Amino acid sequence: MKENVLKIVTQRMLKGSKFSPMREPILPVRNKIGIYLHIPFCKVPCPYCPYNRYPFREELKKPYIDAIKKEIDIYKERLDSTKISSLYIGGGTPTIRVRELVEAVEYLKQCFDVNEICVEANPDDLSGESLEALLDSDIKKLSIGVQSFDDDVLKNIGRLSHEGKTAFDAVKRALNKGFDTINVDMMFALPGQTFTHLKRDLETLANLEVPQVTIYPLLLFPYVRMAKDVKAGKTKLPPAKEEKTMYDEIITFLTSHNYEPASVWSFSRKGVEKYGSVEREEYIGIGAGAMSDTVLGVYSNTFAVDEYINTLNKGVLPIAFGHESSKKESMVKWFNMRLYELGFRKEDFSNHFGCTVEETLGSLIRIFRSLKLITIDDDSIKVPKSAFYSIHSITKTFLLTYIAKICEEGMKTPWPKEFEI
Numbered sequence: 358m359k360e361n362v363l364k365i366v367t368q369r370m371l372k373g374s375k376f377s378p379m380r381e382p383i384l385p386v387r388n389k390i391g392i393y394l395h396i397p398f399c400k401v402p403c404p405y406c407p408y409n410r411y412p413f414r415e416e417l418k419k420p421y422i423d424a425i426k427k428e429i430d431i432y433k434e435r436l437d438s439t440k441i442s443s444l445y446i447g448g449g450t451p452t453i454r455v456r457e458l459v460e461a462v463e464y465l466k467q468c469f470d471v472n473e474i475c476v477e478a479n480p481d482d483l484s485g486e487s488l489e490a491l492l493d494s495d496i497k498k499l500s501i502g503v504q505s506f507d508d509d510v511l512k513n514i515g516r517l518s519h520e521g522k523t524a525f526d527a528v529k530r531a532l533n534k535g536f537d538t539i540n541v542d543m544m545f546a547l548p549g550q551t552f553t554h555l556k557r558d559l560e561t562l563a564n565l566e567v568p569q570v571t572i573y574p575l576l577l578f579p580y581v582r583m584a585k586d587v588k589a590g591k592t593k594l595p596p597a598k599e600e601k602t603m604y605d606e607i608i609t610f611l612t613s614h615n616y617e618p619a620s621v622w623s624f625s626r627k628g629v630e631k632y633g634s635v636e637r638e639e640y641i642g643i644g645a646g647a648m649s650d651t652v653l654g655v656y657s658n659t660f661a662v663d664e665y666i667n668t669l670n671k672g673v674l675p676i677a678f679g680h681e682s683s684k685k686e687s688m689v690k691w692f693n694m695r696l697y698e699l700g701f702r703k704e705d706f707s708n709h710f711g712c713t714v715e716e717t718l719g720s721l722i723r724i725f726r727s728l729k730l731i732t733i734d735d736d737s738i739k740v741p742k743s744a745f746y747s748i749h750s751i752t753k754t755f756l757l758t759y760i761a762k763i764c765e766e767g768m769k770t771p772w773p774k775e776f777e778i
């Protein structure tokens with residue numbers, strides 16, 4: 358019931374944001390920002406995946422990396438003395454060709470002062486040699502996309518690029534290599550996944566002492582193949598109430614096995630460094646379909662790889678569409694992101710926006726407090742454990758409303774016309 362109300366409130370909050378064709382970047386206001394680099398290729402695209410990714414073609418490898426370098430060159434001029442607090446490389450599959458990945462990272466390091474580097478990896482790419490190449494290039498934070506160690510679950514969801522044993526061996530190998538931290542991505546509420554599957558996966562993770570686990574509920578964006586299969590009755594999802602029971606089970610299991618919640622969907626072993634995310638700060642997105650998010654607005658590159666490459670070959674940034682945000686809108690988005698991370702220090706809000714959170718988001722805070730979604734003290738705003746599932750629902754709605762619409766429009770055509778959330 359409460360979850361349904363929150364869903365409607367979140368949808369209303371997001372409704373009406375207009376995205377228009379855009380060709381110039383909305384530059385960050387700070388001199389310390391993040392960079393998100395997108396590698397949109399996968400060996401075998403998964404039927405549930407909503408992100409911008411295409412089957413890998415060897416002949417695109419060089420032109421894509423050359424285009425990335427051109428985009429970096431343009432931003433280098435525009436961002437002159439800006440420092441890069443974190444470089445986050447996601448996909449697609451960034452590790453599909455480690456040599457080219459390292460080439461792009463080295464180029465970025467020559468152009469910018471980069472602090473930490475995180476990369477998303479597929480288990481089947483993580484040979485000992487590849488792991489060493491990542492470390493040699495100062496990529497010290499690794500996120501491995503396992504989803505499940507169970508072959509039946511992997512087959513059921515069409516995750517065909519690895520088997521359970523490949524994933525187990527890859528995680529074990531990576532754990533012995535000396536990364537600063539390792540995150541493992543898992544999924545729950547999947548077709549054909551039982552509580553026994555879930556429990557076995559959690560036990561495997563705890564036995565391996567994985568530093569951080571992120572476990573996403575299956576998010577079915579309406580345009581993905583699995584959503585169409587569900588609609589046609591070819592794929593069956595677990596009953597909706599099972600998602601909550603599974604979520605409760607995950608929290609209970611991990612918190613009783615030396616993990617503590619780091620966000621609504623992430624759990625870190627006590628005392629270990631958290632796997633980073635670029636979303637804490639303003640960031641610039643590089644690559645096909647990469648989004649940039651600054652205090653003054655959000656914008657996206659064209660999703661189409663050929664258009665991305667051709668545009669950069671003309672010396673022009675491949676920006677396709679965007680949305681200038683009011684300061685209030687940026688604040689609300691930042692606030693919701695921090696609630697996903699289970700809270701924030703009020704000082705962080707003031708440093709980010711130059712005013713206090715109570716001064717500007719007073720009414721939103723009152724609503725969240727009256728719904729018992731947050732607790733407030735002098736220094737911070739926190740999400741109590743009893744509200745985790747509600748924040749999970751808000752985050753899900755945000756992704757399925759806002760991000761889904763942006764991705765859908767971006768994938769439909771390389772240069773979308775105006776659209777509204």
Ligand SMILES: C[S@@+](CC[C@H](N)C(=O)[O-])C[C@H]1O[C@@H](n2cnc3c(N)ncnc32)[C@H](O)[C@@H]1O
Pocket residue numbers: 405406407408447448449450451477478479501502503504542543544573574575576577578
């Ligand atoms: C977009 S992938 C990119 C990295 C890598 N290719 C992989 O699959 O791990 C990052 C993570 O997103 C999560 N993910 C992908 N599709 C999802 C979906 N429909 N619902 C929930 N999580 C999803 C998976 O856990 C995956 O590990």
Ligand code: SF4
Pocket residue numbers: 398399401402403406407408410448449450479502518
């Ligand atoms: S989930 Fe990962 S491997 Fe699968 S299609 Fe998406 S990006 Fe590629």
